[in-house]
Amino acid sequence: MNKQIVKLKSIIAPSFHQVHRDIKKGLYTHHWLKGGRGSTKSSFISIEIIFNMMKDSKQGKVTNAVIFRRVKDTLRGSVFEQMLWAIEKLKCESEWEVNYSPLKLTYKPLGTVILFKGADNPLKMKSIKVAKGYIKYIWYEEVDEFEGYDKIRNINQSLMRGGPKFCVFYSFNPPESQRNWANMEVLETRKDKLVHHSNYLGVPREWLGKQFILEAEHLKKVNHLKYEHDYLGAVTGTGGEVFTNVTIRKITDEEIASFDRVHRGLDFGYASDPLHYTVNHYDKTRRRLYIFYEIHKAGMSNSSAVETIKQENKSNNRIVADSAEPRTIAEFKKLGLKIIGAKKGPDSVEHGVKFLQDLEEIIIDKERCPNTAREFLGYELEKDKEGNFKAEFPDKNNHSIDSIRYSLEDEMKAKKWLV
Incomplete structure (x- = not known):
């Protein structure tokens, strides 16, 4: 030099x-x-x-x-x-x-x-x-x-x-x-x-x-949100984010061992669409949802999916799955899983998403659940030709969100929400 x-x-x-x-x-x-x-x-x-x-x-x-x-x-x-x-x-x-x-x-x-x-x-x-x-x-x-x-x-x-x-x-x-x-x-x-x-x-x-x-x-004085984006490099959002209550952090083994309100949900995969299996804990008192386990994979056979799920669900606790696939649910039952279809009501997607939006906090461990973190953080309302946000929630890149809606069926019923 x-x-x-x-x-x-x-x-x-x-x-x-x-x-x-x-x-x-x-x-x-x-x-x-x-x-x-x-x-x-x-x-x-x-x-x-x-x-x-x-x-x-x-x-x-x-x-x-x-x-x-x-x-x-x-x-x-x-x-x-x-x-x-x-x-x-x-x-x-x-x-x-x-x-x-x-x-x-x-x-x-x-x-x-x-x-x-x-x-x-x-x-x-x-x-x-x-x-x-x-x-x-x-x-x-x-x-x-x-x-x-x-x-x-x-x-x-x-x-x-x-x-x-x-x-x-x-x-x-x-x-x-x-x-x-x-x-x-x-x-x-x-x-x-x-x-x-x-x-x-x-x-x-x-x-x-x-x-x-x-x-x-x-800029900090006149437009703090713009300041955060331009000068602090913060991802401030477009205004169309569906979930503003997500926290990404490590969920410890000690926390998981203490969870006593664990739910399991399953969204079936179709062709290139991935199967998504979720395990989460709902703290009803504090209205916090902890998402700490996922299986997210495309192209899995039914038998392979069941065997993979059994590795986590060793006690064969109940799983709530997409009721649009009764034949698949029946096959999963024959293969040994305790599985039921979600009882869907009218506007079930909207009601389920709004239930999740209403929670105090959705905590996701992205090391354990990278796809869940990606989908929740990236779930945004789409815009029409005029640039206005559409009223309905998008039905794509939401496999984890669907499986979590199914898993929390009982909690939603208790609050008079529909799955």
Whole structure:
């Protein structure tokens, strides 16, 4: 590296110090960095890529980087300038060659490169090659603008080859809607994935400037919800969220052992639609629902589903299932389950959802029930052609919600709700 010594703490915000240490230790492959305006997440990523590529070269590792935006035309004025900023901050301008057509940065001592690509031409994704070493660093800036994680997964599968270790960054300002794929993706857990949230409050005020702080404080006064979204990076919603009483947290084994009002429900799968089995506890006094077990799988045979359910329901306690499938219920009974059909009344979906909305709190353990968490958080009213919310609840991506409605049949009857 350049002889001029730069203390990283002087150019990395305190909110990212631990992330830097995690990257240094190689703890994670996938780094999802989300946050509001002024959080410096893009600045942090650009510094990490430049710094670590140069560090790799000192250790005899030949590594390259590729940086993506959804649209190619946005590269020049965003991530390319951001990388030039990082080079300047690290005081290593003499070690990098800058090319504007095509956009490329070359580390002179080794000949390794940073490439800039738009994802709007998928045919070119598989043709990305480097002359030396392998592509270790990948950055998807404004990742929520991409069409979905499936497309990103395809790009990763093409690029993440030929090396022992990879470091992928995904940065974005969370969209308002929880249903947005990027907001849902950060809820999914895996051992090699870090999810980090930041905002401008974790950045030295002098870095942001007086005017930035004034604008933020003004918006906080006149439109607090907009402030939370824009500056704090909060998922504030679109106004169409069905369940605003959901809490995502770990439900401990000790809590589960104390539950004495446990319910089980089953929504049958059809073709590609998944079967969903739920186990939950209803605290009637405090009007809290604890959801702590699920089976969520498409393509299960009836016998396989029954055997899987029996592994959880060892005492063969009652299960309330979708009564629209009496033949399936009969077969499940023959296979040994104590199962009945839900007694549906008129407007049963509306009544059941409103019962759930009326609860003080719906607590979901997303480690145990990731699909339940995804469906409850993403369940939103749809809009008509004029942009107004439709009156009825959508009948899709609600397998867990249906199974929970069935499971709570008796509780709803006690409150004179209909399943």
